Amino acid sequence: MTSQEIKNLEKKVSQSIEKLHFPNYESEEHSRYVVRKKNYSSVLIKRIPYLFTCNETNKLVCLQNYSILIEGDEIKAVAPPEEKIEEDRFDLIYDASKRGGTVVTPGxxxxxxxxxxxxxxxxxxxxxxxxxxxxxxxxxxxxxxxxxxxxxxxxxxxxxxxxxxxxxxxxxxxxxxxxxxxxxxxxxxxxxxxxxxxxxxxxxxxxxxxxxxxxxxxxxxxxxxxxxxxxxxxxxxxxxxxxxxxxxxxxxxxxxxxxxxxxxxxxxxxxxxxxxxxxxxxxxxxxxxxxxxxxxxxxxxxxxxxxxxxxxxxxxxxxxxxxxxxxxxxxxxxxxxxxxxxxxxxxxxxxxxxxxxxxxxxxxxxxxxxxxxxxxxxxxxxxxxxxxLGEEKKGRIVPGMKADLVFWKLKDRGFIPFDEKNPFSLIGNLITHSGRTARDVMVGGRFVIKDRRHQKIDESKLLETTQNWHMRLRGKV
Missing domain, CATH: 3.20.20.140 (Metal-dependent hydrolases)
Incomplete structure (x- = not known):
């Protein structure tokens, strides 16, 4: 495509999706969130009941009550529960222990x-x-x-x-x-x-x-x-x-x-x-x-x-x-x-x-x-x-990796009951139950989904648009 064709495409798409956006939705606070700065760059995910990741030696580990410290799009630290963290320096704080708890995995x-x-x-x-x-x-x-x-x-x-x-x-x-x-x-x-x-x-x-x-x-x-x-x-x-x-x-x-x-x-x-x-x-x-x-x-x-x-x-x-x-x-x-x-x-x-x-x-x-x-x-x-994919900075929750995280509701039929003495049973439940939507999703240090609602796209309007355009396409075939 020529540069002018690309500009025309961007204009058409912008017009089509203008109604799909959630303007300023990200600024709304939720009980798990404390948002001090709308355009946040530093994030603390604290008191995570169960965090699953492969470590630097590729071993799957379960970290209980750990916290994740994020700057920009990068994970800076994964802190144990006994480590004291100065919360005042973070733009956004997510308390993963609230409302029944959360299981966190890499994206x-x-x-x-x-x-x-x-x-x-x-x-x-x-x-x-x-x-x-x-x-x-x-x-x-x-x-x-x-x-x-x-x-x-x-x-x-x-x-x-x-x-x-x-x-x-x-x-x-x-x-x-x-x-x-x-x-x-x-x-x-x-x-x-x-x-x-x-x-x-x-x-x-x-x-x-x-x-x-x-x-x-x-x-x-x-x-x-x-x-x-x-x-x-x-x-x-x-x-x-x-x-x-x-x-x-x-x-x-x-x-x-x-x-x-x-x-x-x-x-x-x-x-x-x-x-x-x-x-x-x-x-x-x-x-x-x-x-x-x-x-x-x-x-x-x-x-x-x-x-x-x-x-x-x-x-x-x-x-x-x-x-x-x-x-x-x-x-x-x-x-x-x-x-x-x-x-x-x-x-x-x-x-x-x-x-x-x-x-x-x-x-x-x-x-x-x-x-x-x-x-x-x-x-x-x-x-x-x-x-x-050659994306070695993705796929695990360790310092230096990209902050791509998924937050799953712990108090959920897909997880409960599980063996508290062997929390790896949560992974078995997650996979065999499968097909569930995540509660929150972070890509590159930014929440794209909060409380199951997309932060950039109004999904209700997206579904209407998808159906209309699908039928329009059928009319062409």
Missing amino acids: FINAHAHSPMYFLRSSMFLDEGENLGATLSKLPVWESKMNAEELTLSAIGDLTEQQKFGVTTTLSHYNNFESLDQAARLTGQNVINAISVASHVSPKNSPQLIEDLMEKERTFSKLAMAVHYLYKASPEVLRKVQSLIEKNNLLFTCHFAETKGVVKKNFQIHGESEVAVLDRYGLLNKKTLVSHAVHLGSEEIAKLVKGKVGVVHLPTSNQIHKSGTFPFWNFHKAGGFDRIGLGTDSVISKSRLDILTEAYHTRITHLYLKTVKFGSLFKMMTINGARI
Whole structure:
């Protein structure tokens, strides 16, 4: 898009969302909050009944009655209950012990989404037959009818829903950078904006687009590159992708070995396996992120693990689309667990944009061989996701990390009863009950959700807008 087109998009979006804002809502005080300064930069989260995080050695720990000290967007200290804290120096104080108490976790990482597709929820329900391929083949028709303004509003709906479920960082794979970038600005979400360099919906997308985007002076999301499937990218495109990664330290992502048909098609186009294609073009490394990774042999898995390629598990999507079962334990046996994260996919693949249910589905999908421990699932939602996205400052609550925090109501059916002598039982309850909305969510030291109400977007009006625009889109198809 030209600079003028971007300005026009921003104007249209601003007009569309003007009624969605909660003006000055953040200044309202709540019983858990003491707000001394509206534009706060220093925050004290005190007397947290249960704080769960992985520490510096990647061990899951439970800290009881600790406090978190935040300056700007960074965690400065995690203080034990006996440490005296001068509360007068903080702009905002949150008392986590009040109103039944709070469980605090790091913000969750959604390593694979398609946020601008949110308006397409229920669109594939028109067909309920067995021919899933024919149903999904209609998807590009719907997508081609969406303009930049609709994509932006759609992404706002998607990101705010993820935030409600405790997701604070999202990798979204799509073909339009500006729409998602504006949605990131308006929602306050951490977004990795993976743009297709070979797109059937936007044929003009190419590696040159990435180079052009690198020249932008200011963005609100982090640029990355994507192709839907490797067989859709020519050797020239893949060589250019590798060059851009090397020069600019960008992340590259793709759907990978998702179905037997995809594996066969890749052999037809490239004459070798998808793992071999990555290797041939210098992409078998930690800057590459593959999603699904279902139909792989042991040797291919070993090469991915050796190359430290990030893997995104999408158990719900795999089941809904009849793709097959991700070889979780084969990756685990090969030493690849620490580079497996979780993703929701789009609302076409999973109507609920909730990482907790993905963790639960991971547990029940693979339990016939062994049991995926709750601690392992917690790591997949947090530090593993951060690691494969190259976001090492996210995913845990320790000094020096970004202040991305989720506050869960302790006095809740999803937690109670639990074993007070073994508070780790709370993690099991959180995952198996799943599907709950967080009470408060902080992204980069700022509350984007307070008492389950979004601070930047009026969700009631957002739902009205989403429904109206969805029906408008149906009229185009």
